[in-house]
Amino acid sequence: MASDVVEKSGPRAHEAVPTFTVTMIVRRFDPEVDEEPRWVDYDLQMHGTDRVLDALHKIKWEIDGSLAFRRSCAHGVCGSDAMRINGRNRLACKTLLKDLDVSQPIYVEALKGLPLEKDLIVDMEPFFDSFREVQPFLMASTKPKDGKERLQSPEQRARFDDTTKCILCAACTSSCPVFWTDGQYFGPAAIVNAHRFIFDSRDEGSQVRMDILNDQEGVWRCRTTFNCTDACPRGIQVTQAIAEVKQAIMRGKP
Amino acid sequence: MTTSIESPRAARTVRRGGVNWEKWGWIYMRVSGVALVVLIFGHLFVNLMIGDGVKALDFAFVGGKLSNPFWQVWDTLMLWLALIHGANGMRTITNDYAHNRLVGVVVKGAILAATVVLIILGTLVVYTFDPCPAGAPTDLLPTFCTGG
Missing domain, CATH: 1.10.1060.10 (Alpha-helical ferredoxin)
Structure with missing residues (x-):
């Protein structure tokens, strides 16, 4: 009974963002080891507010630090993290996981048509x-x-x-x-x-x-x-x- | 105080003189495309929809059409525009995908040859077609052959 009261008077509990499992299949390529790029899949526990970039961060920071990709601002302005997500060219930082079909695996690969350097990095x-x-x-x-600016x-x-x-x-x-x-x-x-x-x-x-x-x-x-x-x-x-x-x-x- | 900076002397491609075939090719595709929409759908409508429709198509029908100057011009336009349109499209695709110079030259030569042959043959047929060949059964010929 007492704990009830405490809970009500305290700061409102942060509403938990629902999580879901998503399978990311990333086209990996390490020029020092691989002859051909290979698809590697990762099962991740992600939130509805997460973007593809967050999933890549999770892979890099918690599962496999060797994953290579570019990103700078992470907010859709620098243009570093364009990649092919489910067959379409998108910015990883502007693509929300919940907008993709998370019941299916999400395929992430480097941009096509430019020389592949490593994993998701191409030669620009x-x-x-x-x-x-x-x-x-x-x-x-x-x-x-008038020697001023061009109007x-x-x-x-x-x-x-x-x-x-x-x-x-x-x-x-x-x-x-x-x-x-x-x-x-x-x-x-x-x-x-x-x-x-x-x-x-x-x-x-x-x-x-x-x-x-x-x-x-x-x-x-x-x-x-x-x-x-x-x-x-x-x-x-x-x-x-x-x-x-x-x-x-x-x-x-x- | 303002300063104007000289344009940098960056390397740039200068268009050599002569006709810009890529530009005119592109314009041709647009213009002929619009004309062909009218010509082809008009052709299909007249042949397949009007009157008895597809059942009316026989030697007499074609012979009658090809002895009419209006349809001669129509068919000639359709023939030339469509073949050149198609050939130019094939040339574009060849330029895209034939990375070997020799392959490109051979394929484009073949496209050109096929187009020229088909245009000459087709034009010959349109203007020299005899709708009333001698000795043919009269029930297969257009009505005007028998002096009707």
């Missing part, structure tokens, strides 16, 4: 190379008016707002079947970042970027598969951005 250099090639920086040779109306800013959200996680480019074929295609992310400057009213390098993307490996290789739009963790309308760049190249101006 080919991806950054095509990003660099579109010259993703403001090119303005003229002096700003832009809210409408002019809104024109490229969507493509400013890119965090270079490579989820889009590595979900693109055209990129998978030979890796020569610029890929959605590079075109998105070109779009961000092509349609920027302050920029003077649009023609240069459009020339680069008018190449054989440029925008014309896009088959509008929409894989990139589906993969983007920031919700960028990637395929639409690519279509707008195509239109701009056909017009010859943004």
Whole structure:
């Protein structure tokens, strides 16, 4: 009786977050030991509030410290932990376990189309190379008016707002079947970042970027598969951005 | 005080002159695709839905259509647009998956040859088709053959 009273007057007991067992099947690859990647499964006790990244942490911290994956901010901004979760490119830190079907095993593997280095880590250099090639920086040779900042109306800013959200996680480019074929295609992310400057009213390098993307490996290789739009963790309308760049190249101006 | 920074002399691919085939190929696919939707569904509708439908299809029906200038132009357009559209699609797929240069050249050569042969054959048939071959049983021929 007395304990009842204590419980009621004390701070409200924290409502327990329900736990469930989930099987994670991770595609492991250690270049020093393995010839081929292999699938390894882990049974974990997880909470409904946990993300795939938390499950990976649990594996790394409690079961097998050799599991290798990238992550920095763990909150969907740095773009380090893009990986293939149940066959779709997602950020591990933005994918809640409860949103997946936890009655089935969850398959986690590295991004496709980029060279596998270890476990969930791929070589991002080919991806950054095509990003660099579109010259993703403001090119303005003229002096700003009155020697102050370059002004832009809210409408002019809104024109490229969507493509400013890119965090270079490579989820889009590595979900693109055209990129998978030979890796020569610029890929959605590079075109998105070109779009961000092509349609920027302050920029003077649009023609240069459009020339680069008018190449054989440029925008014309896009088959509008929409894989990139589906993969983007920031919700960028990637395929639409690519279509707008195509239109701009056909017009010859943004 | 503001400073303007010179554009960095980063390496960039410069489009060599001439026709940009990738661009025009892409535009062709879009334009011919829209035209083919009309042409093919029109073709199917006229052949399969109107009148007796599929039961009306025989030598006389085809012969009658191919001696009408309207259908000659329609069929020619459909033939050329569809074959080039399909061949360009196959070329794109070859470019994607044929990593060996020789394989790519051979496959694309074969696609080109097949397309050219089919276009020439098809065009010949459309414009030289004889709807009233001599000595054929009259009940199989279009009505205009027998001077009706």
